[in-house]
Amino acid sequence: MKESPTTIQNTDGFAQAAEVYRRAKRAVALTGAGISVESGIPDFRSPGGLWTVFSPDKYATLDVFLRDTPKAWKLYRALGQSLEGKDPNPGHLALARLENEGRLASVITQNVDSLHQKAGSKQVIEIHGDHRRLQCIKCGNLEGIPEGILKSEDIPSCGRCDYPLKPNVVLFGEGVRDMDRIQEVIETCDALIVTGTSAEVYPAAGLPAIVHENGGKVFEFNVEETNLTRGGLLSQAVTDYFFPGKAGDTLPEFVNAVLRQS
Numbered sequence: 514m515k516e517s518p519t520t521i522q523n524t525d526g527f528a529q530a531a532e533v534y535r536r537a538k539r540a541v542a543l544t545g546a547g548i549s550v551e552s553g554i555p556d557f558r559s560p561g562g563l564w565t566v567f568s569p570d571k572y573a574t575l576d577v578f579l580r581d582t583p584k585a586w587k588l589y590r591a592l593g594q595s596l597e598g599k600d601p602n603p604g605h606l607a608l609a610r611l612e613n614e615g616r617l618a619s620v621i622t623q624n625v626d627s628l629h630q631k632a633g634s635k636q637v638i639e640i641h642g643d644h645r646r647l648q649c650i651k652c653g654n655l656e657g658i659p660e661g662i663l664k665s666e667d668i669p670s671c672g673r674c675d676y677p678l679k680p681n682v683v684l685f686g687e688g689v690r691d692m693d694r695i696q697e698v699i700e701t702c703d704a705l706i707v708t709g710t711s712a713e714v715y716p717a718a719g720l721p722a723i724v725h726e727n728g729g730k731v732f733e734f735n736v737e738e739t740n741l742t743r744g745g746l747l748s749q750a751v752t753d754y755f756f757p758g759k760a761g762d763t764l765p766e767f768v769n770a771v772l773r774q775s
């Protein structure tokens with residue numbers, strides 16, 4: 514049975530957790546929609562957010578794209594517009610700094626907003642794809658997003674085979690991306706920063722448990738506890754250190770504590 518996580522709320526706590534983190538040979542981060550909330554992009558749960566208008570199970574599925582492509586494009590347009598002009602916040606910048614200082618091997622993100630790359634992270638694995646390109650699910654072609662497409666009613670089609678394109682994001686009902694690489698990264702990591710994810714969408718939600726079972730430490734940053742912190746119906750608690758609060762506040766403080774001890 515896993516013990517309760519240590520909740521970190523003061524400078525001494527940050528220093529102690531940072532000391533443990535620094536002993537890791539290979540640290541990795543797993544991020545979700547919550548890290549981008551402070552950049553103005555709502556997560557699945559924010560009241561009034563995109564996902565309360567476009568319920569993911571009614572719009573973001575492969576089945577809907579195949580049966581009713583214009584309906585699926587309504588969500589893609591709204592999502593694309595909600596990502597336009599957004600900038601990284603101190604949480605993204607803190608992870609980029611950690612990587613640049615040699616203290617973070619890579620970021621596995623569930624986000625499609627490219628804000629980690631914009632912040633300067635180089636090793637970013639986008640498990641749910643990206644919203645920078647359009648994808649043809651028939652021939653595999655990837656294309657840039659044509660000018661004006663988010664404002665028009667047209668559905669773009671593949672330049673190679675003419676099949677309707679969809680943004681290069683993973684829908685419910687599709688396989689996730691780069692799973693072999695993610696498996697390798699997770700199996701060889703002994704410290705995992707988890708931030709801004711409710712840990713409800715699999716397989717990403719199952720990655721912290723692998724690190725925990727291999728004896729690694731899990732550092733979780735979230736405004737509220739999750740299945741990782743307290744255990745869920747099907748999962749046990751795996752978090753070792755829980756940092757309550759906004760990632761834009763807690764991550765920079767943690768990174769400062771890690772680098773202060775360098």
Ligand code: NAD
Pocket residue numbers: 544545546547548549550551554555556557558622623624625626641708709710711712713714734735736737739758759760761
């Ligand atoms: P989620 O919406 O299920 O959960 C978000 C989590 O972030 C919650 O646990 C919430 O408590 C936490 N959170 C909210 N604000 C925070 C903050 N300021 N600091 C720290 N934590 C905060 O998100 P998920 O687990 O990533 O799963 C939802 C799916 O939807 C994923 O595939 C995700 O990529 C996708 N999505 C992506 C974006 C994006 O690209 N920015 C936006 C919405 C949804």
